[in-house]
């Protein structure tokens with residue numbers, strides 16, 4: 537069973553049944569140097585294997601950095617606290633879990649969190665009123681409307697109503713427009729693609745002058761990821777469902793960002809030896825041997841791709857935790873700008 541990004545969230549409440557099958561060579565790479573000749577031979581083999589990019593650990597580091605930054609910010613501005621408002625419409629278990637995790641992460645770094653839960657039956661006007669109230673609330677520096685919204689509500693209209701100064705998701709067309717333009721800087725960059733780039737940078741992967749392939753063209757991941765890579769002077773090809781020779785294009789890329797919402801679509805032979813692979817997908821696939829009958833996999837065939845990649849993210853524990861870390865980053869940035877303007 538493969539799920540698109542937007543629907544994959546329905547599996548958020550599901551606990552991963554087992555850790556991603558760790559490639560033992562991935563682990564061994566970090567244990568060098570080794571002494572015996574036999575160990576040296578092992579080391580030779582393992583260098584062809586990917587370095588695991590630990591998104592969970594990097595996100596944890598970023599939260600610690602943010603906590604220190606927030607403490608400093610509060611001290612500088614007489615105790616003023618950054619605030620995030622999360623709007624949840626409906627009773628989807630997965631969305632409830634996401635929202636809970638976001639609020640918990642806020643607490644951890646010292647961001648105040650506010651929340652409004654509306655019933656599934658809430659009207660578009662009611663949602664717009666909640667957004668307007670948070671737009672006007674000086675304690676709130678970031679507003680996130682949890683997606684997806686119920687079918688009867690026009691998502692675009694609601695996202696467009698968020699003040700661009702508080703658009704911590706970076707989904708407002710003015711923020712996306714600025715992201716697309718040379719010589720302009722958006723107030724906020726969408727969290728998931730920002731997290732992908734942060735993982736690459738913190739892993740020492742060069743972007744300038746490299747070929748990048750982005751698999752998927754969604755407004756929330758693929759499209760902004762392509763724009764971000766282009767801003768870093770990578771040469772970007774966006775692959776989608778009507779792209780001829782998707783595999784061939786990927787196999788020429790130095791960097792692959794997979795965000796197509798199809799379980800393990802990017803196979804090992806899609807990966808150029810030495811390429812960096814960032815896997816945004818979260819898909820539940822049937823697995824009778826797993827406790828719950830399924831397990832989570834990404835949009836990349838992890839086992840096969842890690843034989844060839846220089847760097848690769850696991851699922852879970854890769855991009856997902858970074859999405860939340862970047863939300864906190866954006867919220868602190870918004871508050872910092874607001875406090876500076878008030879000082």
Ligand SMILES: Nc1nc(=O)c2c([nH]1)NC[C@@H]1CN(c3ccc(C(=O)N[C@@H](CCC(=O)O)C(=O)O)cc3)C=[N+]21
Nearest residue numbers: 545547548550552681682683705852853854856857859
């Ligand atoms: N307005 C809005 N902004 C969003 O950024 C937004 C949204 N709506 N709706 C849902 C999607 C999805 N999303 C994720 C956040 C964290 C993980 C995450 O932490 N994943 C963990 C756990 C995975 C699991 O166990 O399910 C991991 O990959 O390791 C995943 C996905 C944010 N989204």
Ligand SMILES: [Mg+2]
Nearest residue numbers: 728855856859
């Ligand atoms: Mg994610």
